[in-house]
Amino acid sequence: MSSLLSLAAVYGIYVASPGPSFVIVARTAIQGSRRLAVSTALGIASGSVVWATLAALGLGVALRASPSLQSASQFAGGACLLIMGTRILREAWHRRTAPRERGTPRPATNRRAAYRAGLLANLCSARTPLFFSSLFSSYVADDPSDPSRFHALAIIAGMSTSWYVATATAFSLRATRPLFLRVERHVDACCGVAVVYTGLALLAAGCGLQRPTG
Numbered sequence: 001m002s003s004l005l006s007l008a009a010v011y012g013i014y015v016a017s018p019g020p021s022f023v024i025v026a027r028t029a030i031q032g033s034r035r036l037a038v039s040t041a042l043g044i045a046s047g048s049v050v051w052a053t054l055a056a057l058g059l060g061v062a063l064r065a066s067p068s069l070q071s072a073s074q075f076a077g078g079a080c081l082l083i084m085g086t087r088i089l090r091e092a093w094h095r096r097t098a099p100r101e102r103g104t105p106r107p108a109t110n111r112r113a114a115y116r117a118g119l120l121a122n123l124c125s126a127r128t129p130l131f132f133s134s135l136f137s138s139y140v141a142d143d144p145s146d147p148s149r150f151h152a153l154a155i156i157a158g159m160s161t162s163w164y165v166a167t168a169t170a171f172s173l174r175a176t177r178p179l180f181l182r183v184e185r186h187v188d189a190c191c192g193v194a195v196v197y198t199g200l201a202l203l204a205a206g207c208g209l210q211r212p213t214g
Contacts, residue, residue, distance in 0.1 A: 006139050007152055010135060015048075015164075016163060020194070025044065026171045030171055034172035037172055038168045039114035040114045040115065040168065041161070041164030042115055042118065043118025043119035043122070044119070045118075045164055046115075046119055047128075048128070049160070050122075050123065051122070051123075051128045055129055056149050079203065082196060082199030085196030085199055118164075132156075139152070
């Protein structure tokens with residue numbers, strides 16, 4: 001039980017750390033709707049469960065044992081985030097040259113697309129499988145039949161879902177959303193730069209130019 005509590009504490013710090021997933025949820029809540037943001041949050045939580053399950057099955061160990069596989073993972077994730085960040089920056093630039101009228105909604109999207117965006121944002125993170133691998137190796141028994149593995153997956157699923165749904169709700173509140181909409185273009189610019197920077201760092205790591213810092 002104590003090992004699972006330690007796992008929950010470490011994962012709580014990790015999931016609350018700002019990153020591309022947080023950026024995508026906050027941006028969707030500000031510029032879209034609470035329902036779309038919650039769908040995005042559920043997509044991110046699903047990605048966390050996928051990575052955690054793969055780590056429980058030994059994917060992290062395989063990545064650590066194969067530098068070429070790890071580099072390919074970093075390169076693919078970096079390219080994905082770079083494309084995502086570039087799109088965000090392009091939208092911010094378009095609003096600079098042709099700003100929307102106040103109250104004019106963004107082009108509608110559906111909850112399925114929002115879910116896919118969240119899932120993709122999480123799956124593109126090359127640090128995630130290595131983190132979960134370290135988490136499981138530190139706090140979960142090596143025995144595949146040990147029920148603590150399933151308990152750990154349940155904890156990760158619950159904490160990830162709770163955190164990102166709470167984030168979606170906070171950024172879409174009527175009291176706070178108008179404030180963010182006033183600086184919508186600046187929010188997009190900051191989000192885009194953060195995602196592009198992360199993508200470039202992963203690309204550089206994948207090419208062997210540097211080691212990713214987080």
